[in-house]
Amino acid sequence: MGTVADTKAASATIETGHLWQRPGFLIRRLNQIHIALFFECCKGFEITPVQYGLLTTLSERPGLDQTSLCAEVGVDRTTMADVLRRLEERGLVKREPSPADGRQKIANITTKGRRVMNEMYESMREAQVRFLAPLDPKERAEFVRMMMLLVEGNNQYGRTSLKHFD
Secondary structure, three states: OOOHHHHHHHHHHOOOOOHHHOHHHHHHHHHHHHHHHHHHHOOOOOOOHHHHHHHHHHHHOOOEEHHHHHHHHOOOHHHHHHHHHHHHHOOOEEEEEOOOOOOOEEEEEOHHHHHHHHHHHHHHHHHHHHHHOOOOHHHHHHHHHHHHHHHHHHHHHOOOOOOOOO
């Protein structure tokens, strides 16, 4: 976490007068662009980026409860409940009461969910590649590394803290 002196030093080097110089504006715009590319590349699957992220998480870490999924994907409980409900209605996810605590539900990706996720993989990957295409290969890796630093360094300000696993 940066000190007050670090914040003041950064403030002196960051231009924010014009809208296009503001990191928040640019991040929001990049998110819009990424979502548009995702839907263009993944046409026909009717899966959102958040839903695909949840399916990916459940394929890597099956049997998580809703609270754990919120921390893994970085969305709030209300959004997670809605995403899980929609995926369950489509037969892509199954929820069952937790054997340890009947008040909690454990989510798992279904065989159909895994099939859809795998069928979508190349389309999802194309969206990522197209999104980063304006950068040269070295810049792509550096951009992703810097985004990870920003997320990890500012994680406490999100509506849900993201839990990062290596």
